[in-house]
Amino acid sequence: xxxxxxxxxxxxxxxxxxxxxxxxxxxxxxxxxxxxxxxxxxxxxxxxxxxxxxxxxxxxxxxxxxxxxxxxxxxxxxxxxxxxxxxxxxxxxxxxxxxxxxxxxxxxxxxxxxxxxxxxxxxxxxxxxxx
Numbered sequence: 689x690x691x692x693x694x695x696x697x698x699x700x701x702x703x704x705x706x707x708x709x710x711x712x713x714x715x716x717x718x719x720x721x722x723x724x725x726x727x728x729x730x731x732x733x734x735x736x737x738x739x740x741x742x743x744x745x746x747x748x749x750x751x752x753x754x755x756x757x758x759x760x761x762x763x764x765x766x767x768x769x770x771x772x773x774x775x776x777x778x779x780x781x782x783x784x785x786x787x788x789x790x791x792x793x794x795x796x797x798x799x800x801x802x803x804x805x806x807x808x809x810x811x812x813x814x815x816x817x818x819x
Contacts, residue, residue: 732775735768743783747776760786 702718727733736744747757747764749772754764761778768775809816 731770732768735765735775738777741780742777743780744775744777746770746773748772749774 698718700718730736732744732746736742745762747753747762749769757776758764761782762776763778765775765777806816
């Protein structure tokens with residue numbers, strides 16, 4: 689009997705299935721987990737009417753979360769409420785600028801951490817692989 693272990697998802701998101709040697713199955717088809725990224729399973733899909741103008745995001749309806757998201761510039765689409773989520777939209781250019789600023793901030797803090805590591809290694813006279 690083959691060992692039954694979970695597989696790693698392939699490029700489509702399907703997980704391979706390991707079947708014991710004595711079991712025969714004809715042409716199994718991969719099954720994908722439901723995802724909000726897939727329009728088929730997205731409860732907000734019908735409300736995303738202008739994807740070329742806005743970035744859409746599911747927002748938690750807790751007061752504190754809504755206050756933060758509104759301060760960031762999200763506009764709520766009230767008729768899209770789904771459980772404790774509601775769909776929010778923000779102009780695409782503003783979203784892209786925020787993403788770029790976050791990327792710059794991440795690169796800066798990563799560089800600072802690497803520089804600090806190198807400095808401490810040099811003080812301790814420890815050889816690093818980046819020299």
